[in-house]
Amino acid sequence: MNKLIQWLAYGSLVAAFVAGQLHHSKNNEIHSLDLTQGFTLEKMGLMDELYAARQGDTLMGYLACGQAQGYGGPLEVAVLSDTSGHIQNMALKHHVETYSFVEKLKANYYFRQYKGKVLADSFAVHRDVNAVSGATISSAGIARATRKASYTILEKGMQQHAPEIEKQWRVTPKEGIVLILFMLGVMATFMKKKNLRYLTLGLSLIFFGFLFNASITLSHFGRILLGYLPDMHHHLAWWILMGGSLITIVVWGRNVYCHALCPFHATQMLLNKVSGINMKFAMKTMRIIRKIPGFLVWLSLVLILLSSNPTLAGYEPFAMLFSLEGYGVQWYILPAALVGSLFISDFFCHYLCPVGATFKWIKKQRREVKILFSKKQNAQEDEQPKKTKERKIA
Amino acid sequence: MSNQKKPKKEKSLENSGALVLYLIALGTIVVFLAVQFMNFFHKG
Numbered sequence: 001m002n003k004l005i006q007w008l009a010y011g012s013l014v015a016a017f018v019a020g021q022l023h024h025s026k027n028n029e030i031h032s033l034d035l036t037q038g039f040t041l042e043k044m045g046l047m048d049e050l051y052a053a054r055q056g057d058t059l060m061g062y063l064a065c066g067q068a069q070g071y072g073g074p075l076e077v078a079v080l081s082d083t084s085g086h087i088q089n090m091a092l093k094h095h096v097e098t099y100s101f102v103e104k105l106k107a108n109y110y111f112r113q114y115k116g117k118v119l120a121d122s123f124a125v126h127r128d129v130n131a132v133s134g135a136t137i138s139s140a141g142i143a144r145a146t147r148k149a150s151y152t153i154l155e156k157g158m159q160q161h162a163p164e165i166e167k168q169w170r171v172t173p174k175e176g177i178v179l180i181l182f183m184l185g186v187m188a189t190f191m192k193k194k195n196l197r198y199l200t201l202g203l204s205l206i207f208f209g210f211l212f213n214a215s216i217t218l219s220h221f222g223r224i225l226l227g228y229l230p231d232m233h234h235h236l237a238w239w240i241l242m243g244g245s246l247i248t249i250v251v252w253g254r255n256v257y258c259h260a261l262c263p264f265h266a267t268q269m270l271l272n273k274v275s276g277i278n279m280k281f282a283m284k285t286m287r288i289i290r291k292i293p294g295f296l297v298w299l300s301l302v303l304i305l306l307s308s309n310p311t312l313a314g315y316e317p318f319a320m321l322f323s324l325e326g327y328g329v330q331w332y333i334l335p336a337a338l339v340g341s342l343f344i345s346d347f348f349c350h351y352l353c354p355v356g357a358t359f360k361w362i363k364k365q366r367r368e369v370k371i372l373f374s375k376k377q378n379a380q381e382d383e384q385p386k387k388t389k390e391r392k393i394a
Numbered sequence: 395m396s397n398q399k400k401p402k403k404e405k406s407l408e409n410s411g412a413l414v415l416y417l418i419a420l421g422t423i424v425v426f427l428a429v430q431f432m433n434f435f436h437k438g
Contacts, residue, residue, distance in 0.1 A: 279412040289416060299427055307434050315423045329426040336419035344412055352419060 009298050016305035017225070024308040035080050035089040036063065050156055053080060061088060062157035066148030069235070070141035072098040072219055072311035073228040077142060079149035081119055085158065090114045090146060096228070096309040100325045101135040108132045110139060114146060119154045120163055123147035140234065170234045177207050178214065178237040182244045185260040189248075197259070201266035208241075209263030213325075215318040216242060216257055218300055218354040222310030225301070246362070253366055255359045258349065264318050265349050268341035275342045293357035300354060316354065 030036060030049065041051040041063060049065035061082040067074050073096035080089045090111060095102060105111070110132050117128070123143045125131045131139035151162035181203055188196040208214045220242050223229065230238050245257040258265060272278065281289065300313035317334035320326035326334070340347035349356050 279408045279415075281412050281416070282406075282409040285409065285413055292420065296423060296427075303427065303430055303434065312430055312434065313427060315426050329422065329429050332422040333419070333426060336415075336422045340415045340419050343415060347415070347419070351416060352423065 013298070013301055013305060016302045020306045020308040023306070030063070030065065030078060030093070033078055033091050033093060035078065035091050039063075039080075045152075045156055050152055052157070059083060062153040064149040064152040064157065065093060066145040066150070066152065068141045068144035068148065069228065069230040070095065070097040071101055071135075071137040072096060073223060073226070073309065075138065075141045075145050077145045077149055079114075079146055079153065081150070081153050081157075083158075085119045085154065085160070087114050087117045087119065087146075087150065090149075092142070096307075096311060097138055097141075098311045098325075099327060101138040104135040105132050105138060105142070110142070117150075119150040119158075120160075121147075121150070122163065122165055123150070137235075167233050169236065171236065174212055175236045175240065178212070178240050181207060181261065182240055182256070185256045186244075186248065188260040189254050189256045200260045201262075201269065204261045205263045205266040205270075208261065209267070209318075209322045212237070213319060213323040214238075214241065215263055215316070215322070216245060216355050217314050217316050217318060218297065218304070218358070219310040219314045221355075221358050222301070222304040222313075225305065226308060226310060228310060245359070249359055249362050250366060253363060255356075255363065258353075258356050258359060262349070262355075263322065264316070264353075265346065267321065267338075268346055268348060271338060271341045272343075272345050277343050278345050279343045281344075289351050293352055293354060294361070296352065297354045297357045297361075317348075 030041065030051070036053070039053040039055060039060060041053060044050045044052055044062075051063040052059055053061045053063050061080060063078060063080045065076055065078050067076045069075070074094075075092065075097055076094040078091050078093045079087055082088050092102070092111070110130075113130060117123075121128050123129055123146055125136070125140045125143050129139070129143045131143075147165070154160045154162040181200060184196070184200045184203070187193075188200050214237060220238075224242075232239050241257070241261075245255075245261075248254055248256045296315070300315065303313040304310050315330070315333055317326070317330070317337050320330060320334045321338075337348045337352070344351075
């Protein structure tokens, strides 16, 4: 029965993914954008989204689309240029970015600065383009997407040479701190030293929590499932934390992130120490609620895959606690989780967290694969003496 | 006798308190996900 439920859950996730992809391609029409009004668009390239924008028979300019990764997922822009190589207008065509970041960009009139820019600009943030503070990654993502669209117009529309932009690694102190903390977390887990673990948890509360707001959330897994992997050159910290956590689980079988690095885990430990109370569930109840995080992960993933938006179903209160970002009902989850952790040890981690549940699922799969391999090996070893016996008899 | 009963009572009180806290937190999450589902289907 359990196996059947499991396979039904996997099947529904695949179905949600397929439906999401079909829905996404249907809603991604260029003609619905405001900046295309008044123009007849004529498709130019087979592979690229490049159009000649005409009014009657006169060529007025070109329109192209470009895509780059933001904080939560891809950002796609449409750029309309005139025939002299200047941007006439641009718009965010489609995005699965965190809602609050896009709102910040709109409120700060971020998109206006692109009007009149030369297509051959490098669109580098802080040099050619101003970023909006508190939404820097989204600002940089849109700048890169605009550059891609502009260079497509230059090269394929106007048959001109676009400048070559070398990909540079974005290495800041943040990346260094993330790497050092991750290594400390691995050491704390390997050496089983309580004090070292408390130290890494304390540091992660400061850095991963309040300073970087870089906790792993379900949207990280959603991005992987949807193929929205962030560019390693610009999001090295994401890769160190996410890649490192996954590798340590798959190769070593230990969940370093939840054990020694999660800033929300650190918060809960502190709260529980403050109250000194540790209420416990009845055994019967415990058996049921242990299964709830898995169900919540499935429900959230269905929504993420259906909407092709990894940030839509993130119910974790991490961002709300560390950077006061959240909307609507999300604000009720944070106090509920914090009050719970005052009275129950690791309340959110053990009984509600989708990240912990996902890591747990990966660990379970690893164990099952390992058992399968050892069974095969045992079967082979059992067969060998039989064969040698048969040979001797022969 | 009363000493034996007291811990049991306390335990069940503790268990129900924990369950109430859990149900409140779970309720907020379920409502949040339901709202997100409704928003998604409403926008189409």
